[in-house]
């Protein structure tokens with residue numbers, strides 16, 4: 326993937342993360358809406374029990390209870406599902422369906438129970454409907470269109486009916502509700518934009534942090550871990566092997582006569598040699614092993630759960646692989662390697678690395694291009 330392609334891919338990835346964050350926010354914020362909408366309807370029915378048609382109220386409350394149970398079971402499924410399955414693709418449609426159903430039942434129910442000739446009760450019904458629509462702003466702020474649709478479904482049936490009534494007071498109430506709603510819709514846009522910006526910024530900061538952390542831990546030339554990252558990870562591995570009484574071996578590798586390669590062919594060729602050695606090392610070890618470039622032409626590897634004999638054999642294979650490299654115009658390439666085991670040397674990482682280093686210098690002293698084991 327080229328630079329532009331990678332950037333587009335990362336932007337797409339951030340967009341997906343922001344959508345997932347919005348969905349999580351929606352589910353977290355709106356659990357209370359299920360109880361709130363049922364309570365509001367229940368309270369309205371209780372307050373107006375003598376003024377409204379009981380059969381209609383009971384029918385409304387039963388339908389609302391059904392849609393609330395449906396919504397609650399969706400919330401339960403969402404919160405019980407593994408994080409990897411809480412995706413917008415999986416949940417947004419479900420959410421929309423249950424939202425439209427419950428807001429529709431609320432709005433149509435309020436319209437059905439509204440008496441044609443009792444202004445006080447009409448005002449009370451409108452008061453509760455307006456309260457419901459205001460709470461939609463706080464519950465669905467992560468999804469602006471959900472706010473608007475739920476407000477419309479709750480408010481419009483009663484409001485439109487009032488708008489076309491002959492009385493000035495009824496018409497005025499409807500117009501006031503519509504004007505008030507238009508302000509709420511405007512505010513919901515600002516709120517959802519602010520939320521989305523906050524989610525995007527958080528994700529971008531996380532991405533920048535992970536890029537800078539990776540850069541701080543990586544050796545630029547070879548792409549392997551740098552010295553600091555190697556010793557940080559090595560300490561964790563060393564402690565873990567010590568706790569679990571696992572054998573742990575260290576390999577120290579140093580190129581032979583590397584100065585001559587630089588002197589004879591130039592620094593760029595020297596750099597290319599280091600890059601290719603980095604690739605050989607990268608391809609030679611397990612995921613559980615730790616390896617990095619300690620500096621110059623020196624590399625280190627830690628092999629958990631590995632005996633000294635096996636580590637020595639792995640070291641032999643590594644210097645044979647390096648000797649087989651053909652990097653034009655370099656004629657001959659070789660490396661020396663020292664091996665040590667945590668069973669044979671002192672009680673900390675530094676001792677283990679020093680022992681492998683001393684073995685490396687013995688390999689150099691014995692004529693290079695070979696492996697020496699710490700005694």
Ligand SMILES: Nc1nc2c(ncn2[C@@H]2O[C@H](COP(=O)(O)OP(=O)(O)OP(=O)(O)O)[C@@H](O)[C@H]2O)c(=O)[nH]1
Pocket residue numbers: 546579580581582583584585587591592593594595596599620621622689693
């Ligand atoms: N091209 C290149 N050279 C480097 C880099 N880092 C260190 N060097 C060179 O590596 C060389 C190391 O030389 P020495 O320490 O004398 O080791 P050597 O020539 O390999 O000799 P022995 O280790 O004794 O076999 C020096 O010339 C450094 O300048 C690097 O990142 N790129």
